[in-house]
Amino acid sequence: METTKVNAELQSQDSTSSPSGLKILWREIVRDKIALISLIFLVLISSFVFGISIILDQDEIVTVDLFAIHEPPGDEFILGTDYGGRDVFGQLIIGTRNSLAIGILVTLIAGFVGILVGLLSGYFGGHVDNALMRLVDFFMVLPTLLMVIVFVTIVPDYSIWAFSLIMAAFLWMGVARLIRSKALAERELDYVQASKTLGSSNLKIMLTQVLPNLTSIIIVTMTLQLAANIGIESGLSFLGFGFPESTPSLGTLISYARNPQTLEFRWWIWVPAAVLILLLMLAVNNVGQALKRATDARQRRG
Amino acid sequence: MWKFIVRRLFVTFPQILLLSIIVFLMAEMMPGDALTGLIDPNIDPAAIEAQRERLGLNDPWHIKYADWVSGLVQGDLGQSFRFKMPVSDLVGQRLLNTFWLSVATLIFTYAIALPLGIISGRWNDTWGDRLITGYTYVGFAAPLFITALVMLWVFGFQLGWFPTGGSVAPGLEPGSWDYFVSKVQHLLLPAFSMAVITTVSTVQYLRSEIIDTKQKDFIITARAKGAPESRVYNRHIFRNSLVPIAAFFGYEITGLIGGSIFVENIYGYPGMGQLFLDSVLLRDFSVVTVVVLIFGIAAILGALISDILLSIIDPRIRIK
Amino acid sequence: MAFLDVKDLKVHFPIKGGILQRTVGHVKAVDGVSLSIEEGKTYGLVGESGSGKTTTGRAIIGLNKVTSGEITFEGKDLSVSQKQSKEVRRDIQMIFQDPYSSLNPKKRVIDIVAEPIRNYEKLSKLEVKKRVQELMEQVGLSPESILKYPHEFSGGQRQRIGVARALALKPKLIIADEPVSALDVSVQAQVLNFMKDIQKDLGLTYLFISHDLGIIKHMCDDIGIMYKGRYVEEGTRDEIFNNPQHIYTKRLVAAIPDIDPKKRKAHQQFRQEVKEEYDKSYNDYFDHDGLAYKLQNISGTHKVALPQKG
Numbered sequence: 001m002e003t004t005k006v007n008a009e010l011q012s013q014d015s016t017s018s019p020s021g022l023k024i025l026w027r028e029i030v031r032d033k034i035a036l037i038s039l040i041f042l043v044l045i046s047s048f049v050f051g052i053s054i055i056l057d058q059d060e061i062v063t064v065d066l067f068a069i070h071e072p073p074g075d076e077f078i079l080g081t082d083y084g085g086r087d088v089f090g091q092l093i094i095g096t097r098n099s100l101a102i103g104i105l106v107t108l109i110a111g112f113v114g115i116l117v118g119l120l121s122g123y124f125g126g127h128v129d130n131a132l133m134r135l136v137d138f139f140m141v142l143p144t145l146l147m148v149i150v151f152v153t154i155v156p157d158y159s160i161w162a163f164s165l166i167m168a169a170f171l172w173m174g175v176a177r178l179i180r181s182k183a184l185a186e187r188e189l190d191y192v193q194a195s196k197t198l199g200s201s202n203l204k205i206m207l208t209q210v211l212p213n214l215t216s217i218i219i220v221t222m223t224l225q226l227a228a229n230i231g232i233e234s235g236l237s238f239l240g241f242g243f244p245e246s247t248p249s250l251g252t253l254i255s256y257a258r259n260p261q262t263l264e265f266r267w268w269i270w271v272p273a274a275v276l277i278l279l280l281m282l283a284v285n286n287v288g289q290a291l292k293r294a295t296d297a298r299q300r301r302g
Numbered sequence: 303m304w305k306f307i308v309r310r311l312f313v314t315f316p317q318i319l320l321l322s323i324i325v326f327l328m329a330e331m332m333p334g335d336a337l338t339g340l341i342d343p344n345i346d347p348a349a350i351e352a353q354r355e356r357l358g359l360n361d362p363w364h365i366k367y368a369d370w371v372s373g374l375v376q377g378d379l380g381q382s383f384r385f386k387m388p389v390s391d392l393v394g395q396r397l398l399n400t401f402w403l404s405v406a407t408l409i410f411t412y413a414i415a416l417p418l419g420i421i422s423g424r425w426n427d428t429w430g431d432r433l434i435t436g437y438t439y440v441g442f443a444a445p446l447f448i449t450a451l452v453m454l455w456v457f458g459f460q461l462g463w464f465p466t467g468g469s470v471a472p473g474l475e476p477g478s479w480d481y482f483v484s485k486v487q488h489l490l491l492p493a494f495s496m497a498v499i500t501t502v503s504t505v506q507y508l509r510s511e512i513i514d515t516k517q518k519d520f521i522i523t524a525r526a527k528g529a530p531e532s533r534v535y536n537r538h539i540f541r542n543s544l545v546p547i548a549a550f551f552g553y554e555i556t557g558l559i560g561g562s563i564f565v566e567n568i569y570g571y572p573g574m575g576q577l578f579l580d581s582v583l584l585r586d587f588s589v590v591t592v593v594v595l596i597f598g599i600a601a602i603l604g605a606l607i608s609d610i611l612l613s614i615i616d617p618r619i620r621i622k
Numbered sequence: 623m624a625f626l627d628v629k630d631l632k633v634h635f636p637i638k639g640g641i642l643q644r645t646v647g648h649v650k651a652v653d654g655v656s657l658s659i660e661e662g663k664t665y666g667l668v669g670e671s672g673s674g675k676t677t678t679g680r681a682i683i684g685l686n687k688v689t690s691g692e693i694t695f696e697g698k699d700l701s702v703s704q705k706q707s708k709e710v711r712r713d714i715q716m717i718f719q720d721p722y723s724s725l726n727p728k729k730r731v732i733d734i735v736a737e738p739i740r741n742y743e744k745l746s747k748l749e750v751k752k753r754v755q756e757l758m759e760q761v762g763l764s765p766e767s768i769l770k771y772p773h774e775f776s777g778g779q780r781q782r783i784g785v786a787r788a789l790a791l792k793p794k795l796i797i798a799d800e801p802v803s804a805l806d807v808s809v810q811a812q813v814l815n816f817m818k819d820i821q822k823d824l825g826l827t828y829l830f831i832s833h834d835l836g837i838i839k840h841m842c843d844d845i846g847i848m849y850k851g852r853y854v855e856e857g858t859r860d861e862i863f864n865n866p867q868h869i870y871t872k873r874l875v876a877a878i879p880d881i882d883p884k885k886r887k888a889h890q891q892f893r894q895e896v897k898e899e900y901d902k903s904y905n906d907y908f909d910h911d912g913l914a915y916k917l918q919n920i921s922g923t924h925k926v927a928l929p930q931k932g
């Protein structure tokens with residue numbers, strides 16, 4: 001039984017419409033050496049960061065120590081200290097954790113909204129689609145960064161959740177558009193028509209029939225979105241509109257480089273964080289691109 | 303053709319209207335109003351209240367909105383709480399600075415994208431193409447603020463090729479040749495660091511477009527007729543692939559707005575992005591409102607222009 | 623009162639245009655079709671693609687919005703909203719043309735076949751599984767294969783799964799929209815004969831939609847011929863095939879290939895004659911829009927869209 005299933009899956013050519021979609025995604029990553037290395041890097045770094053931050057005392061790290069200001073890397077501080085005498089290495093770990101966590105959170109919230117809007121729009125089509133897509137067009141053209149900054153400053157009780165919600169509120173449109181175009185194609189297929197004649201409600205068809213056929217594409221776009229969102233978050237923190245200094249993000253560390261002295265002479269404060277962001281975004285992107293190839297049979301490598 | 307334009311305008315006006323409402327409501331949510339910065343704290347609160355009433359600050363929001371819009375249309379952008387001067391005075395020079403920064407960035411964007419995209423597409427899968435593809439891969443992932451920071455560090459501080467802040471060297475006479483040269487010098491590095499990132503999508507587009515076109519039947523026919531390779535590329539492939547990217551510049555505006563905030567912040571370039579950040583930090587919300595509105599309208603109009611240009615180039619888009 | 627009664631059914635699709643995307647006209651996909659089907663019989667709907675036969679079927683089952691007209695099934699009105707007619711609609715099921723796209727590729731066979739059961743009946747997991755296994759046996763597939771996915775089956779097997787799903791609620795009427803046209807010719811006969819068998823066993827009524835007159839002749843008791851959204855002729859199988867009255871029907875019937883090689887020449891000549899007659903009298907049989915006239919009774923069961931001018 002099991003072996004026949006595997007055989008059948010190997011024969012199947014159609015990635016998005018066969019149940020082996022997830023397996024094909026996985027296989028593409030394994031075939032693509034760079035993507036595989038990226039994935040391993042991501043797994044290692046996140047388990048390291050999340051693991052070690054349980055032991056690390058965040059309050060201790062962000063406590064200002066005036067006797068250790070701007071220490072270069074050495075025995076006591078592996079990566080030196082910042083202008084407040086705070087351990088850069090510790091901040092780096094906590095910052096990576098925070099950046100990753102917030103990136104994932106924002107991606108999930110924005111993804112949820114995007115999938116919902118895209119599914120409704122594509123499945124119902126017609127006037128629903130028209131109205132929702134006008135809304136998406138409008139949000140697309142808004143200056144996202146400015147809106148987020150303004151809302152971050154005027155929201156009454158500012159917290160990590162509020163920050164994530166504000167970011168998500170301006171970042172769901174890409175997913176919505178993509179899901180919509182796929183759902184639009186999917187709803188024309190007979191299995192959707194069949195479900196209607198079999199007495200399934202529209203909600204049920206959308207969630208249990210159409211949605212499972214979009215999983216591969218959802219995984220792909222969410223991965224690519226994650227990379228972008230980590231970048232946007234660290235950018236906002238860099239400008240001072242992300243996390244408060246007591247909750248360092250990778251962007252917070254880089255923001256110290258806005259001081260020309262730090263930029264020119266104290267590389268240990270900002271370069272490691274900059275390299276780390278670059279690596280994280282590259283790695284997530286590599287995985288995302290490999291997944292994207294997997295969903296497009298023409299570009300697949302194996 | 304005109305039908306598409308008219309229909310597209312039917313989308314644009316509600317967009318601007320909606321934007322103005324959102325910006326207005328945002329302004330309402332912000333603490334402080336036109337009197338906050340103007341009034342001496344020793345004045346009797348009752349008198350302030352009377353003044354509020356007189357200025358219409360206690361009216362329902364839709365009336366205030368109507369007042370605000372009619373003010374805007376007549377060129378009254380309001381007063382800065384902090385600097386106690388008309389917002390339009392604050393905006394004027396900076397808007398011009400950001401405009402020139404954007405123009406320079408667009409020029410760089412195309413100046414980088416054209417050769418790289420063409421080389422990469424025409425000689426795809428050579429080492430040159432691989433190098434360019436590698437660059438786009440990294441450029442796609444790299445956040446703008448890191449690139450800008452590294453550029454400033456390397457070219458501004460380490461090599462000292464470019465000035466590291468401001469939009470013009472102090473003490474120069476506006477209108478003089480030196481003044482102009484200094485302006486350009488101050489523009490180059492910020493614009494280039496922004497262009498390095500924004501050009502990536504155009505390079506990628508151009509590459510895949512050229513590779514796609516290469517395999518089309520009409521190209522094979524042109525080759526079969528014996529047309530020399532350079533002629534095939536210049537007359538057929540480039541013409542088909544290059545024209546659309548010319549129309550993209552309007553879409554780029556949305557990206558440029560976000561970019562200008564980072565770049566102006568990092569290079570200390572006195573433009574709209576920096577004005578925006580300063581005003582947010584100073585809680586000078588009447589200025590913030592105006593900047594968001596100007597940037598929003600610029601993005602909406604940019605998308606409008608690009609859509610119209612594309613519809614002229616490619617009739618298939620009009621059917622949408 | 624007939625089993626299924628369709629009266630003056632119209633299905634029009636709007637054409638959008640202009641700056642404001644207003645409705646500027648209509649495509650009259652189905653333009654005044656009436657038919658009635660007796661219980662236990664097979665009614666064939668024939669026409670070229672775009673003739674509105676599929677739209678008619680889909681309107682009856684509720685997939686296309688009815689512009690006007692009446693559809694009654696066992697005396698109950700079907701043109702009311704989906705929700706109100708849900709209970710009636712369980713008695714009407716559909717078999718789709720494409721066995722590939724009509725089965726959700728992400729679902730196991732058990733979930734595909736059980737979908738209608740779960741929608742209409744409250745059964746335990748085990749009972750559902752038993753029902754699905756019975757149905758699989760009924761359509762000639764192994765009950766063990768219920769955990770497989772659709773892509774592990776051949777086209778003919780898939781179509782049987784589609785039939786099993788349609789049978790799950792023990793319906794009275796099945797609308798079969800070109801059920802075999804996507805299959806290999808060798809498999810077509812199998813599926814058709816199997817459909818005939820279950821019709822006998824379960825007392826089913828079929829509305830059989832096809833462009834293939836050979837299949838229609840094999841399957842159907844009564845036949846309606848459609849052209850551009852209207853009927854051109856309706857009658858029993860015997861009347862349509864042996865005594866076609868409308869030139870369009872004549873031409874369709876003449877186009878059926880004759881297997882006897884000796885008659886090939888005669889057949890060819892006959893076809894040529896029909897074609898000449900068709901070209902000559904096209905303007906008599908169709909109005910200036912190229913549409914058929916109103917049906918007129920020429921016998922109790924035989925109706926033809928004869929020219930109105932006489």
